[in-house]
């Protein structure tokens with residue numbers, strides 16, 4: 001497994017592979033890897049000739065009061081996990097390599113970046129679209145894999161790729177959960193045992209929405225109220241949002257006609273957690 005920090009070197013390696021006609025799978029991450037990330041890497045391995053994982057805690061997607069400095073950095077353990085999965089290359093640039101002095105060009109995110117996370121974390125998606133675009137330029141892969149746990153991020157990146165004619169296929173992969181339903185997240189390691197229990201409130205709130213949906217309820221406000229009630233009863237402290245919106249555009253709806261997505265962001269202690277569930281008549285979710 002090659003571990004490459006320098007963008008030029010990484011680009012040369014990918015170009016070499018691509019010139020031989022190989023399919024390259026790319027898994028962008030911020031490290032602190034868990035089974036969710038490794039599942040993305042395994043899927044890439046199954047579908048592509050070479051798999052590249054990036055590990056970069058991207059400063060431009062963190063707000064001034066967010067957890068950039070305390071974000072978990074576990075490079076040695078991450079590399080060991082990726083070696084086990086037998087990925088071919090890990091790209092580990094430094095912030096100075098991706099944002100050298102004088103850097104001043106950003107990718108303006110699409111409209112789907114405006115609600116939800118966009119309102120709670122101003123500038124977040126501008127940082128995400130910018131770094132993902134940079135990664136796509138440095139590492140011109142065939143397919144890029146992202147987790148559906150970051151549903152809005154996936155929606156934003158798919159739109160960006162389409163709008164900017166980026167020749168990379170974006171694949172969303174199902175959220176990987178602990179056996180009790182908690183979505184795997186690098187931020188779960190901030191939680192102590194008692195908070196870990198309260199973090200299950202997100203899963204239970206999504207299940208409450210799902211049960212109502214399956215019993216025929218299509219009124220979005222009723223679903224949202226049920227989610228908020230469940231979150232607070234089960235110990236979530238501050239709800240940033242508990243919404244049901246159009247699954248494609250993330251726009252506000254009153255009634256679910258076709259498919260919708262329930263999305264939650266809330267705090268448990270100082271830890272901000274997000275999760276989501278697609279509400280659809282087809283049973284694929």
Ligand code: PAF
Pocket residue numbers: 028029030056058061128131132150153
């Ligand atoms: O989902 C993440 O880990 C990050 O937002 C990403 C896509 C790697 C960009 O920094």
